Amino acid sequence: MFEYLNDSTTIKYIVTIGSMALFFVGLFGLLSQKHFIKIFISIATMETALFLFFIGNMFNKNFTAPIISEGFTDIAKMNDPIPHALILTAIVIGMAVLALGVSMSIEYYKLTGNTDIDKMNEMRH
Amino acid sequence: MSGFTLSAVFVLTLLKLLLENIPQSMHRAGDSLLELNSTDGVANGVTTVVVYFRGFDTLGEIAVLFIASLGIGLMLSQNKRCTIKAQSNFMLHTAAKLLFPIITLYGIYVMVYGHLSPGGGFQGGVIIASGVLLLLVSHRDFEVPHSFIVALETFAGVCYVLIGLIGLFTLDVFLGNFLPHDISQMGLLMSGGIIPIIYIIVGIKVGSEMSMIAQNLIKRGDDV
Numbered sequence: 001m002f003e004y005l006n007d008s009t010t011i012k013y014i015v016t017i018g019s020m021a022l023f024f025v026g027l028f029g030l031l032s033q034k035h036f037i038k039i040f041i042s043i044a045t046m047e048t049a050l051f052l053f054f055i056g057n058m059f060n061k062n063f064t065a066p067i068i069s070e071g072f073t074d075i076a077k078m079n080d081p082i083p084h085a086l087i088l089t090a091i092v093i094g095m096a097v098l099a100l101g102v103s104m105s106i107e108y109y110k111l112t113g114n115t116d117i118d119k120m121n122e123m124r125h
Numbered sequence: 126m127s128g129f130t131l132s133a134v135f136v137l138t139l140l141k142l143l144l145e146n147i148p149q150s151m152h153r154a155g156d157s158l159l160e161l162n163s164t165d166g167v168a169n170g171v172t173t174v175v176v177y178f179r180g181f182d183t184l185g186e187i188a189v190l191f192i193a194s195l196g197i198g199l200m201l202s203q204n205k206r207c208t209i210k211a212q213s214n215f216m217l218h219t220a221a222k223l224l225f226p227i228i229t230l231y232g233i234y235v236m237v238y239g240h241l242s243p244g245g246g247f248q249g250g251v252i253i254a255s256g257v258l259l260l261l262v263s264h265r266d267f268e269v270p271h272s273f274i275v276a277l278e279t280f281a282g283v284c285y286v287l288i289g290l291i292g293l294f295t296l297d298v299f300l301g302n303f304l305p306h307d308i309s310q311m312g313l314l315m316s317g318g319i320i321p322i323i324y325i326i327v328g329i330k331v332g333s334e335m336s337m338i339a340q341n342l343i344k345r346g347d348d349v
Contacts, residue, residue: 012147013144013147016143016144017140020136020140020143057147065243066159066170066171067168067169067170067241067242068162068168068312069168069312070312075159075160078170080156081158081159081162081171081174082158082174084171084174085171085174088171089175089179089182089183091247092190092247092331096190096192096194099193099197099338099342100193100196100197102342103196103197103200103201103341103342104200106200106201106342107200
């Protein structure tokens with residue numbers, strides 16, 4: 001019944017549409033929410049959408065993982081290792097930025113008792 | 126309403142562009158790297174790309190992680206450990222003590238076998254930090270010894286740069302593979318020259334930094 005899901009182009013369409021939807025969910029949250037932590041959650045959602053887009057579009061179900069072992073020595077039949085390596089880097093950097101931002105907002109809340117970005121006017125005068 | 130329409134048009138246009146330009150058969154940059162990969166005697170292609178071909182980039186990446194950890198430590202280090210009034214429940218207390226060695230062992234396994242199987246330093250380090258986080262949540266008196274973490278981080282960072290400099294002086298390439306990396310050894314634990322050593326170093330650094338970040342974020346002032 002679901003044979004068309006095995007088609008490589010269908011998988012890429014699903015990945016593209018799904019990651020676009022996730023990205024715009026994150027963008028909507030980023031633009032509409034006022035709370036610090038919700039904004040950071042939105043940024044993390046957008047990052048996740050980009051990771052899914054990269055990995056899912058370079059995925060080919062007929063190919064094996066890029067690990068050479070017994071019986072899997074054909075390099076032309078392996079998935080591309082470059083997107084994996086790039087996304088591994090991006091995940092770590094995104095985690096570092098998220099942790100730093102969350103700790104900054106914790107410290108800001110402790111100093112001012114304020115979690116609303118519209119009320120951040122300490123620098124105005 | 127017009128703003129909604131405008132953004133809908135924007136989203137649909139972007140989606141149409143993306144769907145029209147889906148590559149059917151892309152030239153893969155990884156193919157040539159996979160061919161080079163076998164000359165280094167490392168089975169896992171992703172490990173070779175992360176640690177060897179992009180080794181300098183990984184050095185910068187753990188520097189970014191270190192700077193984030195440093196910033197969090199600077200901002201949150203004055204706070205006391207949050208005082209949870211209730212003792213954590215018996216199941217959590219016992220299970221955390223039981224699970225911590227297993228989680229650490231699994232993290233070390235993922236780190237050491239990073240050049241043979243999926244996994245590696247970043248993943249193993251994060252697994253070890255999750256075990257530390259479990260202990261921090263369940264034991265209210267537990268604290269990661271600060272001097273131990275400092276020693277581990279310093280050791281790992283200095284070793285990474287030293288290995289790179291030894292490669293520079295012996296092979297004229299920063300992070301050159303100066304240890305024996307014979308292709309016939311591929312698939313064994315002792316293969317790949319400096320690549321597994323560097324991934325273990327990255328794992329130590331990531332694990333200690335993540336543990337420190339978790340500990341600093343769990344600490345809170347009394348007034349919050």
